[in-house]
Amino acid sequence: MTALKYSRQREVIKSYLSETAEHPTADTVYMHVKEYFPRISLGTVYRNLNLLTDMGDAVKITTPDGAVRFDGTTSPHYHALCTECGRLFDLDMNVSESINEEARACFSGTIHSHSAIFYGVCGHCQSNQ
Numbered sequence: 001m002t003a004l005k006y007s008r009q010r011e012v013i014k015s016y017l018s019e020t021a022e023h024p025t026a027d028t029v030y031m032h033v034k035e036y037f038p039r040i041s042l043g044t045v046y047r048n049l050n051l052l053t054d055m056g057d058a059v060k061i062t063t064p065d066g067a068v069r070f071d072g073t074t075s076p077h078y079h080a081l082c083t084e085c086g087r088l089f090d091l092d093m094n095v096s097e098s099i100n101e102e103a104r105a106c107f108s109g110t111i112h113s114h115s116a117i118f119y120g121v122c123g124h125c126q127s128n129q
């Protein structure tokens with residue numbers, strides 16, 4: 001396997017994902033990275049996001065509306081999606097390994113992991129109602 005060539009653009013994307021609590025779309029990442037690299041293309045951002053995901057340095061989350069978000073927190077964790085504003089939040093709770101065991105009992109293949117998105121209204125939207 002060939003060593004991956006270093007990319008300043010990829011490093012800025014990775015750094016942005018690791019520093020933000022938001023779960024940005026590729027377009028949002030593009031707008032942020034464009035401040036550092038004005039000539040960067042959206043295609044370059046997409047390629048780097050997919051590469052970071054493939055390398056395990058980012059997580060790709062597809063929401064029910066079809067939007068794809070990216071998360072720099074790669075350790076197993078759950079998310080909550082606000083049904084009012086569409087923001088995606090990390091939940092600070094333990095990941096349940098028992099769900100994997102229950103799924104293994106109902107599945108003839110191999111279960112490696114699971115992910116979950118909880119739906120509700122965030123505190124900000126709730127206070128505005």
